[in-house]
Amino acid sequence: MTVSIRQLHPHFFGEVSGVDLSKPLTPQEAADIESGMDKYAVLLFHDQDITDDQQLxxxxxxxxRENARGGTVTKKEDYRLTSGLNDVSNLGKDGKPLPRDHRTHLFNLGNCLWHSDSSFRPIPAKFSLLSARVVNPKGGNTEFADMRAAYDALDDETKAEIVDMICEHSLMYSRGSLG
Known part of the structure; x- marks a missing residue:
């Protein structure tokens, strides 16, 4: 099959078809997908029932892969996943919802706020790959923003004002905002 990407938003966001992520990609498929990421910033792959190993x-x-060390408060003995993927679930190792006062649940509340994955790291991740395995039928929406599109929309005066600025991002700031 041939990878096809249809733009879903005027400034970013594409829907991918013509690829089965449960199978190894050809070099051309990988190149097409990476080119799509460069162009659209966010890609959606519908109906891809993949395992952790297939996602990796x-x-x-x-x-x-990014070394995710330091990006969680979950103790190793409490990990649900053994694949090395980051787990942003509200479930514990036993498959039941974590108590509201559990440290992992409290830490993961920060994911509910607007955030940028790994931008607090000296070398941020190239991409974030999200795969929902169980989706709540109501709510739980994930929204995206493309900072490249936001920058492009700025007027020239604002661009000149910020050209030499440096952004600092702290993983703990959003978590601290939640108490």
Whole structure:
């Protein structure tokens, strides 16, 4: 099959078809997807029922995985996943919802706020790959913003004002905002 990407938003966001993520990608498919990421910033792959291992294999088409050390408060013995993927679930190792006062639940509340994955790291991740395995039928929406499109929409005066500025991002700031 041939990878096809249809733009879904005037400034970013594409819907991918013509690829099965449960199978290894050809070099051309990987190149087409990476080109789509460069163009659209966010890509949606519908109806991809993949395992953790298949998601990792897909991710490896685009470079080495980020060392996620320091990006969680979950103790190793409490990890639900053994694949090395980050788990942003509200479930514990037993498959039941975490108590409201559980440290992992409290930490993950920060994911409900607007945030940028890994931008607090000296070398941020190239892409974030999200895969919802169980989706709540109501609510739980994930929204995206493309800072490239936001910058492009700025007037020239604002661009000149911010050209030499440096943005600092702290992982703990959003978590601290939640108490």
């Amino acid at each position: 294999a897909f991710a490896r088409n685009f470079g080495e």
